[in-house]
Amino acid sequence: MAVPFRRAGAGSLAVLMLLLAACAATSGPVGEISSAKLAAIRSRQQLICGIDGQTPGFSSPDNQGRERGFEVDLCKAVAAAVLGDAGKLSLHTVTLDSRFAAVASGEIDLLARTTTNTLSRDAPGGNALSFGPVDFHDGVDVMVPVASGITALNALNGSTICLLSGATTEQVLGDALRRQGATYKSLRFAQIQEAFAAYQAGRCGAISIDSSILAAQRSGFADPAAHRLLGKALSKEPQAPATAQADPAWAHAVRWIVYALIEAEEQGITQANVKAKLAEARANPKLADRRRFLGVEGNLGSQLGLPDDFVVKVITAVGHYGEIHARHLGEGSTLGLSRGANRLARDGGLMFSPPFR
């Protein structure tokens, strides 16, 4: 038993020295940030991030087995901010049913798997998650074969609709159809692929799920043009990363890392030009906004328990929000989704970051 003890001693000594060094360098209130999660991530030198692993564009393995996608880049951003290295990351695939227990038990540090923020998931009496800012606005939609001639919800009366069990879709669709006075039969599936295979085999006349998933799966159909999305978002599905409610300091750090991605887009700081922008900010004291944002002056990072230059690390690793969206979901990618509600607020979308000051 002597050896592990000695090691632990050396480890905490090193952490203490680092803290002292950080205090001396920034003179910020680093000592006041107490987050067990941040300390745990630092001591294991790895962020454990929960992803879905089976949603096109959001997370799926490439043919080398490396996970890629929107969720994965979010994990990389957080790893880069906390540990300074986007590679210090362990990706755990979590399922619809296991994701909340995985966060609450501390099995994963961060749930990056697209999860809709709802009251009952956020509330202490519900799943007790702590949601970050919305990183993707989605909405439940319905896809039908063009040949069916269905263009409106009430035409779905009496049809069988393929659904995913465990998602919020079923309640949303049920409510919407009830309002229309339409009845339907639901065919529930545990897995996305099974639901779409059933739809393609004609076992149901329509399939309903978040529109990003509908569009993504349609892009893999033999004849994508033969299927139509009704185009009426039946619900708000604001998807956000989540952490355990027990550690508010960690939740704050995650929240502002996501905001940093959006703020960087607002300021026009990209993966390619972040070095130049940083040099500019260093040279020019008049760029106060950018100097604070990139950690040249002030102690915004330390207030979160992060390095002051965490934004530089994040943007160097994954780029800003618009770049991540374009890389995996946007019109340049295989999926080719339009940016829609996920544009910046100044462009007419819903993405917006509070000020970094």
Added chain:
Amino acid sequence: MPQPGLADTPSSLRPSPLRRLQRSLAPTVADGLLSLGLIALLLWVGLQLASWAIGRADWAVLQLNSMLLLVGRYPLAEQWRLWLLAGLLAVQAGLSWGLLRAWPRADRSLQGWLWPRHDRIAALCVGLLALLLPAALQLALPLQARWWLLAAALLALRWAAGRWGTRLHRHQLRLVGLLWPVLYLAGLWLIGGGLGLPRVASGDWGGLLLTLLLASFAMALSFPLGVLLALGRRSSLPLLRWGSVVYIEFIRGAPLITLLFIGQNILGFLLPSGLAPDRVWRAAWVLIFFAAAYLAEAVRSGLAAVPRGQLEAARSLGLSQAQALVQVVIPQALRVALPTMVGQFIALLQDTTLLSLIGLLDLLGTARGIMANPEFLGHSSELYLVLAVLYWGCCASLGLGSRALERRLDPRSEPTRG
């Protein structure tokens, strides 16, 4: 199946092949029509499948993801370890196979055949599969060459061990059997690293590798646990007996998926963080405890089939209770229980697909990940067909192996003929 009776009949008395065919397919007109209908149906299904597989299916998804399906996201730089392990397994399998044929059971009056018909068909299949399948998939040449080498090693050792195996001594033969557990431990070391090799975290094991590893691990450890539980259930000590009964009935009363969820989710709350084993190993232990309960019942049925006189005879010869159990009763019980146990093992192998429901990247989980790769959307049929073939292959080889073992253990059986 070879028919022992037929082989001994002089060839002049055997019916002509055409006559035998007629007798088996169409002994009456109605049977003949039924046979014809079924054959036509099978042909039609086969043709449809073949025309889909050759014409409409796009096998690029398999060509580009073959390693991913086999080993998941195991780091590329360390994959040589898996090829080395596969090579060692091929050598050991070839050696054992050859020696099994070179040394037919000593208590048999008839000589075994060195190359019975089963073996010739199996060798041909192995060779053809290794040559044709990688080529048909247009895998990279170095990858193709590795499959050739694996098959060549297996067949060469099978041939050499069959040819010269008789020169080995009896105790050397035992060593070959002992090599299997040694090789298993070496395999765990090669896969997981440590002791000089870089570590590969269990979260990075995936695909067929994870499926076979977890299934074999669960089989290897649930077997002794199952035997102990079966003995415990028949024990005269009430605490032991009731403990075993409660354990077996509790596990058998709960679906595996529930136990897996408990293992994955609840254990994280119960144990202080850091103390709970890695989630792959947590799933492995759940599989072991689950399989043990079912195996215990299979073994118990075997124990019940051994006449009480066997134990009494062994005791009267001066063996202790433990010796009598280990050397006389349990071997007979296991022989009786073998078919049921193999059935459990096959079920266990298929149960590992449930791991994908708790987020582990077993063969099914990995395949589902590939289906979500934006480049391969819409190719789930190809992948599901491959999965079916792979799972069938694994289960069929388990079944074949067990039937060979049954024949070998059965004191009344004759050696396989050509």
